[in-house]
Amino acid sequence: MATRTVFIAGGGYAGAGIAAKLAALDARRSFNAVILDPSEFHVVKTRLHQIAVEPERDMLIRIPIRTLADFARADFINAAVEEVDFNNRRIFANGSGYDWDRLVLATGAEPNYFAIPGAAENSENILSYEAARRCGLRIKSLGMNKRAASMKRVAVCGAGLLGVEFAAQLRQRYGPKKCDIAIIEKQDRIIAASQCGDAQRDYISAFFKRENIKALTGTTISKLSPGRVWLEEGKHIDCDLTVWCGGIKRTGIGTTASGGIAVDPTLICREHENVFGAGDSALVSSPLPNANSLTAQRAIYHADIAAKNIIRSATGLRARAARYKPKGELISLGDFDAVGVVSGVAFYGPACAAAKKANDLKYLSTLFGTAMNTRILMKDLVSK
Numbered sequence: 192m193a194t195r196t197v198f199i200a201g202g203g204y205a206g207a208g209i210a211a212k213l214a215a216l217d218a219r220r221s222f223n224a225v226i227l228d229p230s231e232f233h234v235v236k237t238r239l240h241q242i243a244v245e246p247e248r249d250m251l252i253r254i255p256i257r258t259l260a261d262f263a264r265a266d267f268i269n270a271a272v273e274e275v276d277f278n279n280r281r282i283f284a285n286g287s288g289y290d291w292d293r294l295v296l297a298t299g300a301e302p303n304y305f306a307i308p309g310a311a312e313n314s315e316n317i318l319s320y321e322a323a324r325r326c327g328l329r330i331k332s333l334g335m336n337k338r339a340a341s342m343k344r345v346a347v348c349g350a351g352l353l354g355v356e357f358a359a360q361l362r363q364r365y366g367p368k369k370c371d372i373a374i375i376e377k378q379d380r381i382i383a384a385s386q387c388g389d390a391q392r393d394y395i396s397a398f399f400k401r402e403n404i405k406a407l408t409g410t411t412i413s414k415l416s417p418g419r420v421w422l423e424e425g426k427h428i429d430c431d432l433t434v435w436c437g438g439i440k441r442t443g444i445g446t447t448a449s450g451g452i453a454v455d456p457t458l459i460c461r462e463h464e465n466v467f468g469a470g471d472s473a474l475v476s477s478p479l480p481n482a483n484s485l486t487a488q489r490a491i492y493h494a495d496i497a498a499k500n501i502i503r504s505a506t507g508l509r510a511r512a513a514r515y516k517p518k519g520e521l522i523s524l525g526d527f528d529a530v531g532v533v534s535g536v537a538f539y540g541p542a543c544a545a546a547k548k549a550n551d552l553k554y555l556s557t558l559f560g561t562a563m564n565t566r567i568l569m570k571d572l573v574s575k
C-alpha cells in the first residue's frame with residue numbers, strides 16, 4: 192500500500208498527540224505524518240500561569256516539536272499554515288504548497304476580547320508562551336520584590352479557570368502588602384459551572400478572602416485604557432497592570448465564520464473529505480454538554496479519536512464518534528494548594544496540588560510514549 196501523507200496543522204495537545212498516536216497505532220506504516228507549527232515548541236499550556244508570574248520558571252514548559260516529531264517518526268515544518276485549498280488538497284505555508292492525503296486542523300485558541308474597546312491594546316494575556324512570558328516580565332518590572340517597593344495594583348479580567356489560577360499564583364509570589372489583586376467577572380460567580388461545583392467554588396472564595404484577593408463578580412468591563420479598567424456606569428479601577436483572562440475563541444484556518452473548523456462527532460469535516468479537526472479549534476456538532484469545552488483534556492481525547500479514525504479511513508472501516516466526557520477538573524491555587532473533583536471524588540489542599548502536578552508529568556510521559564522515553568528526554572533537556 193502506498194504511504195499516505197497526513198499534514199497536521201498545530202503541534203499542541205491535539206496535533207502532537209495525533210502524531211504520537213499514529214506512530215503507536217500505524218503498525219503498517221501506511222501514513223507519513225508532517226507537523227506544521229509557526230512555533231518551534233510544543234507548550235504545556237496548563238502551566239502558563241506560572242511563567243506569567245515568574246518568567247524564569249519555564250523548565251519543561253516548552254518541548255521542541257522536532258524532538259516530539261522524532262519520537263513519532265514524523266516530519267516537522269516550522270511554519271504557519273496560511274491557506275488551505277480544500278478542493279485540490281493543498282496547503283500553503285512559508286511560500287510553499289504541499290499536497291496531503293489527510294489533513295488535521297488543530298491550531299488551538301486565542302484570546303477573545305468580545306470587541307471591548309481597548310482590551311487587546313491595554314492588557315497582557317497568558318494564552319501563549321510568548322504572551323505569558325511578556326506578562327511575567329511586566330510583573331517583574333513593577334519591582335514588587337524590592338523591600339522598599341510601594342504597593343502595586345493588578346487587575347485580572349475574568350474569573351474563569353485561567354483568571355483564578357493566575358491570581359492565586361500571583362498572590363503566592365507577592366503578598367498583600369506589595370500587590371493588590373482585583374479579579375473582575377461579569378457572571379455572578381467565579382469559574383463556570385461545568386468546571387467547578389459549589390463546594391469547590393466556596394473553597395476558592397475562602398482562599399480569595401484569606402489571601403486578600405478582591406473578587407468583583409457580577410461586574411461588567413466596558414473599556415480598557417492605559418492603567419484603567421472601565422466598568423459600567425462610568426466607574427473605574429486604576430491599576431499598574433491589567434491581565435486579560437476574559438475569554439478564548441477558536442482560531443486558525445477553518446470552515447466556520449469565526450475561524451475554527453466545524454466537524455461531526457467523528458472529528459471529520461462534513462464539507463471536505465479527509466479533513467479532520469481536533470482540540471480547541473474544532474467545533475464539534477454534538478448534543479453532549481462538554482463536547483465543545485476548550486480544555487487540554489478534550490484536546491488529548493480528540494488526539495486519540497482522530498488518530499484512530501485516520502487509520503480507519505485507510506482501511507475502509509467506519510469512523511468512531513467522539514463522546515467526550517471530562518473526568519473532572521483540578522484548579523491550582525499556587526503551587527501548594529488546589530481544589531477539584533476527579534471521577535466524582537473531591538480533592539482539596541496540598542494533596543490536590545500534588546495530583547495536579549502528577550497530571551502534568553503523566554501528560555509528558557504519554558506524549559513520549561513510555562516512562563522510559565520521558566526519563567531520556569528529561570535527562571536530555573536538563574543537560575542542555
Ligand SMILES: Cc1cc2nc3c(=O)[nH]c(=O)nc-3n(C[C@H](O)[C@H](O)[C@H](O)COP(=O)(O)OP(=O)(O)OC[C@H]3O[C@@H](n4cnc5c(N)ncnc54)[C@H](O)[C@@H]3O)c2cc1C
Nearest residue numbers: 201203204205236271272298299470471485486487488490
Ligand atoms: C494558563 C492556562 C491554564 C490552563 N489550564 C488547563 C487545565 O487545568 N486543564 C485543561 O484541560 N485545560 C487547561 N487549559 C486549556 C488548554 O491548555 C487548551 O485547551 C489546550 O492547549 C488545547 O490544545 P490544542 O492542541 O487544541 O491547542 P494548543 O495547545 O493551543 O496548540 C495549538 C498549536 O497550533 C499552532 N498554530 C497556531 N496557528 C497555526 C497555524 N496557522 N498553522 C500551524 N500551526 C498553528 C500553535 O503554535 C500551537 O502550537 C489551560 C490553558 C491556559 C492558557
